[in-house]
Amino acid sequence: MSENTPPYNFGGLAEELTDYKKAQVAVIPVPFDLTTSWMSGTSQGPKAIIEASGYMELYDIETQSQVYKKGIFTDEEVSADSSEALNDAVYERVLTHIKAGKFAITLGGEHSVAYGSAKAHIETFDDLSILHFDAHTDRREEFEDNKFSHACTLRRISELNDDIFSVGIRSLDISELQYLDERKVFYAENIHSSLDWIPKVVDLLKGNVYITFDLDVFDPAIMPSTGTPEPGGMEWYPVLALLKAVAKSCNIVGMDVVELNPTEDKAPDFLAAKLVYKILSYKFA
Numbered sequence: 001m002s003e004n005t006p007p008y009n010f011g012g013l014a015e016e017l018t019d020y021k022k023a024q025v026a027v028i029p030v031p032f033d034l035t036t037s038w039m040s041g042t043s044q045g046p047k048a049i050i051e052a053s054g055y056m057e058l059y060d061i062e063t064q065s066q067v068y069k070k071g072i073f074t075d076e077e078v079s080a081d082s083s084e085a086l087n088d089a090v091y092e093r094v095l096t097h098i099k100a101g102k103f104a105i106t107l108g109g110e111h112s113v114a115y116g117s118a119k120a121h122i123e124t125f126d127d128l129s130i131l132h133f134d135a136h137t138d139r140r141e142e143f144e145d146n147k148f149s150h151a152c153t154l155r156r157i158s159e160l161n162d163d164i165f166s167v168g169i170r171s172l173d174i175s176e177l178q179y180l181d182e183r184k185v186f187y188a189e190n191i192h193s194s195l196d197w198i199p200k201v202v203d204l205l206k207g208n209v210y211i212t213f214d215l216d217v218f219d220p221a222i223m224p225s226t227g228t229p230e231p232g233g234m235e236w237y238p239v240l241a242l243l244k245a246v247a248k249s250c251n252i253v254g255m256d257v258v259e260l261n262p263t264e265d266k267a268p269d270f271l272a273a274k275l276v277y278k279i280l281s282y283k284f285a
């Protein structure tokens with residue numbers, strides 16, 4: 001490590017800003033990659049996001065804020081050797097942070113790591129909607145004999161709370177259609193040319209919102225580092241516009257950011273880190 005390498009925590013913060021007691025934010029790395037369909041490697045995602053985050057400017061121009069001063073604790077990694085064991089481990093860890101009053105951010109890993117985190121928030125917060133960013137619906141009943149595959153994550157979450165709004169969708173299996181409420185799906189092809197769908201999403205959300213963010217919702221031009229890159233994805237600013245509007249009208253209670261499959265190109269890692277920081281800036285500003 002060179003002398004100039006930032007400390008290994010989200011934001012590359014000095015020690016006093018990472019103290020658990022004072023921190024309002026807890027980042028939980030979950031490098032789990034068991035059920036990925038095509039290109040695996042999301043186990044390297046959390047580390048790549050945390051490393052990239054050390055090089056961000058910590059002043060946010062748009063909100064004129066320095067959200068890192070709220071304190072950001074970066075936890076030890078959560079790991080397990082089966083989907084069920086992982087669900088339990090993530091659930092327990094996230095619940096601990098929620099009970100301690102922290103804003104919990106789970107970093108994947110494949111999308112299935114979202115289940116335990118969503119479950120902990122669903123059990124804790126009433127009046128909760130789930131805002132789902134993804135190229136894929138992830139509503140399969142089962143995939144490769146695993147009900148907790150990444151391809152089933154939102155189907156499993158819907159069994160706990162079906163108030164799910166999916167944004168940026170452009171790929172699904174015909175078996176998933178029966179589980180989709182078309183009023184709650186914002187297909188990429190219908191939202192790419194204007195921003196007038198944003199108030200519609202915000203109006204549908206309840207007071208509390210949990211965000212599950214699959215990075216493949218972005219266009220592969222800016223986010224090539226995912227296991228299943230789908231053309232026709234979302235651009236940076238429309239995604240931020242929605243997040244900003246949601247933060248203004250609703251209470252974002254927790255989130256996960258998943259499916260980063262890092263390569264030599266560090267720009268996607270940095271995008272993911274900055275996305276997390278932007279959401280924190282919108283929430284706390």
Ligand SMILES: [Mn+2]
Pocket residue numbers: 134135136214216217259
């Ligand atoms: Mn996806």
